[in-house]
Amino acid sequence: MEYEVNYVIVALFISIGILLPAIALSIGRWLRPHRPLDEKLTTYESGNEPVGIGQIRYNIRYYLFALMFVIFDVEAVFLYPWAVAYRKLGLFALVEMLIFVSLLLIGLLYAWKKKVLQWN
Amino acid sequence: MTNWFEGSLTWGIFAMFAIWVIVLLLIVLGFVTYAIYYERKVIGWMQGRYGPNRVGPFGLLQTVADILKLLMKEDTIPAKADRVLFKLAPVIAFVPSFAVLAVIPYTETLVFANLNVGLLYFAALSSISTIGILLGGWASNNKYALLGGMRSGAQMISYEIPLIISVAGVILMSGSLNLGDIVKAQGNGFWQWNFIPQIIGFSVFIVASIAELNRTPFDLPEAESELVAGYHVEYSGFRFAFFMLAEYVYVYAIASLTTVLFLGGWKPLFPFLDFIPGIIWFIIKFLFVVFCLFWLRATLPRMRIDQLMGLGWKVLLPLSLANLFITAVVMEWFR
Amino acid sequence: MSSITQFFSSSEHVIFFVLALGAISGAVFMITLSKLVHMILSLAVTFLSLAGLYVLLNAEFVAFAQVLIYAGAVTILMMFGIMLTKHEDAEDKAKRPRHRMLLGVSITLLFAVLFLAIQQLSLPAQDALQADNNTEAIGEQLFTLHVIPFELVSLLLTVAFIGSIIVAKKEAE
Numbered sequence: 001m002e003y004e005v006n007y008v009i010v011a012l013f014i015s016i017g018i019l020l021p022a023i024a025l026s027i028g029r030w031l032r033p034h035r036p037l038d039e040k041l042t043t044y045e046s047g048n049e050p051v052g053i054g055q056i057r058y059n060i061r062y063y064l065f066a067l068m069f070v071i072f073d074v075e076a077v078f079l080y081p082w083a084v085a086y087r088k089l090g091l092f093a094l095v096e097m098l099i100f101v102s103l104l105l106i107g108l109l110y111a112w113k114k115k116v117l118q119w120n
Numbered sequence: 121m122t123n124w125f126e127g128s129l130t131w132g133i134f135a136m137f138a139i140w141v142i143v144l145l146l147i148v149l150g151f152v153t154y155a156i157y158y159e160r161k162v163i164g165w166m167q168g169r170y171g172p173n174r175v176g177p178f179g180l181l182q183t184v185a186d187i188l189k190l191l192m193k194e195d196t197i198p199a200k201a202d203r204v205l206f207k208l209a210p211v212i213a214f215v216p217s218f219a220v221l222a223v224i225p226y227t228e229t230l231v232f233a234n235l236n237v238g239l240l241y242f243a244a245l246s247s248i249s250t251i252g253i254l255l256g257g258w259a260s261n262n263k264y265a266l267l268g269g270m271r272s273g274a275q276m277i278s279y280e281i282p283l284i285i286s287v288a289g290v291i292l293m294s295g296s297l298n299l300g301d302i303v304k305a306q307g308n309g310f311w312q313w314n315f316i317p318q319i320i321g322f323s324v325f326i327v328a329s330i331a332e333l334n335r336t337p338f339d340l341p342e343a344e345s346e347l348v349a350g351y352h353v354e355y356s357g358f359r360f361a362f363f364m365l366a367e368y369v370y371v372y373a374i375a376s377l378t379t380v381l382f383l384g385g386w387k388p389l390f391p392f393l394d395f396i397p398g399i400i401w402f403i404i405k406f407l408f409v410v411f412c413l414f415w416l417r418a419t420l421p422r423m424r425i426d427q428l429m430g431l432g433w434k435v436l437l438p439l440s441l442a443n444l445f446i447t448a449v450v451m452e453w454f455r
Numbered sequence: 456m457s458s459i460t461q462f463f464s465s466s467e468h469v470i471f472f473v474l475a476l477g478a479i480s481g482a483v484f485m486i487t488l489s490k491l492v493h494m495i496l497s498l499a500v501t502f503l504s505l506a507g508l509y510v511l512l513n514a515e516f517v518a519f520a521q522v523l524i525y526a527g528a529v530t531i532l533m534m535f536g537i538m539l540t541k542h543e544d545a546e547d548k549a550k551r552p553r554h555r556m557l558l559g560v561s562i563t564l565l566f567a568v569l570f571l572a573i574q575q576l577s578l579p580a581q582d583a584l585q586a587d588n589n590t591e592a593i594g595e596q597l598f599t600l601h602v603i604p605f606e607l608v609s610l611l612l613t614v615a616f617i618g619s620i621i622v623a624k625k626e627a628e
């Protein structure tokens with residue numbers, strides 16, 4: 001069987017994964033009650049009336065974690081083909097990857113020093 | 121140019137594939153139903169309680185009753201919520217959790233999609249679930265939900281990095297991203313499985329995957345005592361159920377992945393035991409990993425939030441990189 | 456008309472059409488939607504459709520690298536970025552008719568140029584790599600022929616990383 005068939009199966013997994021919640025939620029529509037009240041539709045805030053908007057701003061450190069995620073994800077994308085081809089590449093590739101990773105580790109150390117990794 | 125539906129893939133075969141995928145879906149749903157029951161029983165047993173024992177014999181129908189209850193619950197969407205995103209978020213969280221199961225090889229022949237980039241596929245799709253959780257927290261327009269969503273998101277991305285780098289050692293040893301080939305590179309007999317040479321990678325993988333699953337001791341984002349319930353506080357009924365389902369499907373996925381990458385997949389424990397079919401070995405190892413996940417939950421206390429991020433970036437990430445280079449140097453040595 | 460039915464007789468073309476439609480409509484919605492979070496989500500649709508197109512070209516490693524980095528990481532980064540900022544009121548779009556007309560003309564021109572260029576472009580048929588050594592082939596090429604760009608990437612990433620920490624720290628104070 002051709003290799004492409006595997007992707008047909010992947011597509012099947014994704015579409016059945018979408019269909020299940022769609023079907024379950026629409027069947028549920030007939031079964032569940034629907035009696036909206038104003039009180040029910042307020043957001044929960046420990047029993048008080050919600051104050052202000054819910055979509056508040058918060059600390060910038062979350063953004064820095066996301067940024068580190070992008071950077072090390074890119075690193076991982078380079079690591080994977082390196083690891084697969086390593087047997088054919090040998091010592092030179094090892095040195096290359098060491099340089100690559102140590103540069104990124106300098107960035108990580110800098111973040112560490114600047115207390116970005118700390119949660120206070 | 122390949123014409124997929126005119127070559128070997130006829131509509132009949134396509135329908136057969138669809139039926140197989142639905143069968144797997146039903147198995148996974150059954151697994152989730154009884155994993156929840158089993159988890160409650162195991163933790164009850166470890167804490168000297170009975171656990172669920174009222175609905176059906178030994179409480180076996182407890183989770184079924186819970187699911188039916190969730191189906192009958194009113195579905196409230198807060199008036200201030202972003203309705204579209206609120207409805208979309210559980211689906212975005214659930215779909216990748218099921219889609220990653222496509223690449224798991226159960227035996228040498230029983231594998232759904234035998235992708236050559238299987239491991240990358242797994243890592244790539246599982247990061248999409250984070251988006252669903254972030255959106256769920258955001259769309260609820262609730263401060264607790266938003267904070268919980270942010271914390272979950274930050275935690276999941278922080279532990280995803282050590283997770284995907286810790287498996288690079290396994291890739292080095294087997295020279296492939298194909299999960300089937302990774303199992304084939306391990307031998308019959310437990311001393312030939314990856315978890316011994318990759319013991320650092322294995323430990324990092326286990327810790328990071330528990331954190332990625334948001335399970336105890338890393339369940340801070342959902343800490344009932346401090347954050348109400350985390351990102352899904354405004355969700356009720358089946359929408360809530362889909363967030364929970366996604367979590368337990370990931371338990372299934374991670375337990376299978378651990379089995380495949382580190383515990384030799386369908387390979388027997390000792391070579392002379394290879395008369396037992398591979399699928400049985402797979403199920404035994406898989407259930408063992410699931411049991412360990414529940415065991416950890418019953419044993420360990422919750423971590424503190426200020427320790428949480430530090431562990432991922434300062435300990436696990438350097439360890440996983442160290443593991444990678446140690447593996448590479450050793451491979452170079454014995455070349 | 457017959458050429459259209461001929462085009463859709465191949466399943467590969469149908470899949471291409473669906474994915475291209477997803478990519479383009481994601482991009483269009485990205486511009487037209489009014490809420491920032493919705494925009495990011497439609498951008499993610501574009502990223503995913505592009506990944507599908509890469510799969511169609513047998514470039515599976517690139518496809519899932521795309522999903523991992525763009526549909527996953529970059530989308531999450533943008534979401535954290537947006538949720539961080541203040542944006543309760545959607546921007547009022549300034550209505551400047553002359554400005555808009557100029558914009559419309561230049562976009563049409565750009566489209567015409569690109570369309571003609573693509574129409575006249577002829578790519579020599581190359582032997583497509585077999586899909587089964589995709590990752591390995593990338594690894595071999597990257598770490599023998601393209602070493603310098605590879606190392607420069609790490610430099611770029613580190614500089615971006617440190618720079619953003621400096622900026623963020625300044626913001627926080």
